[in-house]
Amino acid sequence: MITRGRGSAATVRSYRVACRCLQFLWGLTDAPAAISEKEPGGCDVRTRSSKRRTNFGCEPNLGSTYPYSAAKCEWKRARLAPRAACIDLEERRNVRTEPRVLLDATAIPAERGGVGRYVDSLAAALDAQGTALSIVCQTADAGQFASLAPHSRIVPIATELSSRPARLTWEQTTLPRLARRLPVDVIHSPHYTMPLRAGVPVVVTLHDATFFSDQQLHLGVKGRFFRGWTRTSLRLAAVCVVPSVATATELRRVVSADPQRLVVAHHGVDSERFHRPSAAEIAAAADYLKLEAKGWIAFLGTLEPRKNVPALIRAYVRAAADARDRASFPALVLAGSPGWDQAIEPALAAVPVDLQVLRAGHLPVEMLSGFLGGAALVTYPSLGEGFGLPVLEAMACGAAVLTTRRLSLPEVGGEAVAYSDVGAGDIAEALSSLLFDPTRRRELAAAAVARAAEFTWANSAQCHQEAYDRAAALGKAR
Secondary structure (H helix, E strand, O other), X not given: OOOOOOOHHHHXXXXXXXXXXHHHHHHOOOOOOOOOOOOOOOOOOOOOOOOOOOOOOOOOOOOOOOOOOHHHHHHHHHHHHXXXXXXXXXXXXXXXXXXXXXXXXXXXXXXXXXXXXXXXXXXXXXXXXXXXXEXXXXXXXXXXXXXXXXXXXXXXXXXOOOOXXXXXXXXXXXXXXXXXXXXXXXXXXXXXXXXXXXXXXXXXXXXXXXXXXXXXXXXXXXXXXXXXXXXXXXXXXXXXXXXXXXXXXXXXXXXXXXXXHEEEOOOOOOOXXXXXXXXXXXXXXXXXXXXXXXXXXXXXXXXXXXXXXXXXXXXXXXXXHOOOOHHHOOEEEEEOOOXXXXXXXXXXXXXXXXXXXXXXXXXXXXXXXXXXXXXXXEEEOOXXXXXXXXXXXXXXXXXXXXXXXXXXXXXXXXXXXXXXOOOHHHHHHHHHHHHOOHHHHHHHHHHXXXXXXXXXXXXXXXXXXXXXXXXXXXXXXX
C-alpha cells in the first residue's frame, strides 16, 4: 500500500484542480467532459474550420514580447498583408523542406530531474543539427535555453506559470495561438499533455507505461491524470515519441497503441556533464556529502515507490552484516527529490547506528559526475522504468551499476551492468558480491563507459526529427 509523504496533499490537490480545469476545457471541444478509466479518453479527430484569424503574429498577451514587440505590429501587418493576399498558404508550405517546430518547455521545473534533462539536452541537439526550432519557456529559463540552443528562437512567456492548473490552462488556450503567431508546422509537447485543439499537428513524448502496468506504484489521482492524458495523446497526437522499445511494447499491450504512430527515440547522455570524474570532482562530492573518511554507495532518483528504495535500505543492512570491518563499510547515499514513499522512514529507522544512510536531497547537476563516478557502486533497483536515465548517466561516469531487469533497464544496461531481482535478499546478495570484488567492478565500469557512448543526444534528435517530419506530412495531407 502506498502512503503519502509530506507535501503530497498539495500534490493531490494540484492534480485534482488540474483535472477539473481540463474537464471544463474538454467541454469546450469535441472531446468528452471526462476521461473514463475503461474507455479511452479524448476526442475524435474532426475536420477543422477553414476559417483562420489573420493577425500576422500581433495578437497581444500570447507570451513575451521577444522576439516580437507591439511596436512592430503595424509594420508587420503592412509588410505581410500584401504577401498573404497573393501567396497561397499551402504553396508556401510545399516549398519548405523541413517543418518548423515549437518545443513547449514551460513544464520544466527549476530543479532538473530526468524529464528536465531530457528537454534541455534535446533542445541543444535539435539546435545543433539545424532543426527550425522555437522554444517557448518560463522567463526564468530563457537564458539557459538561449545558451543551449543559440540558433533557435527563444520565446519566454510573459506570465509565470507556477501551478499545474495554470500551466495546463495556458497550454490549452494560449499555446495554439502562439503556434499560429510564430508560425510553426508542428508542436512538440514533451511530457504527456498536449493542446486538444492545436491547429497544427502535435508530437507528444510519453515517458513510460507504468501508470498502466503498475498502477499501485503511483498516487491515485496522479495515476488517473497521466493514464487519461496518455490515452488522449495516443488518440489525438499525430505522433507519440517513446524512449524505449519496452515502453512502446507496453503501450501496445495495455492501451492498444497504434505502432505506426509511435517513434522510439532512446535518450542520450550529456558527455560534458556526465563523464569519468577527476580526483578533484570526486573529492568535491565527498566534501559536499561530508564523507571524506569513507566511500559511498549511490542511488539517484525520486524517492517514490517504484524506485524500490526501502528494499535497497534493507539490502544494504544485510550486506553490511557480512562485512569484516563495518566501521569502514561505505555509506548509502540517497540523492534525489523527496517523493512520497513513506515506507522509507521505517526502513531508515531499522538501520543500525554504526551504519550511515544519508538522504542527500537534490544534488546540483555539476556535482553528479563526482557523486556517481566516485561511488563504490551505483544502485538502481527499480520496479520498472520507461527508460532509466540515471542508469545511463552513471554508466557514462564510469560507475559499476547494479539494477534490475524490469521493463527498459536491460535495454539501457545491456551486458555492461550487473542485475539482481527486486527483493531485499536478492539485492543484498548482489551488493555483497560486487562490493567485495573490486576486479568485477572495474570490468563493469570499463564496459559501462563503452556502452553509454552508444547513446547520444544527436541520435535521439534525429529520431525526433523523424517524428516531426511524419507529423508535418500528416498536417499537409489534411
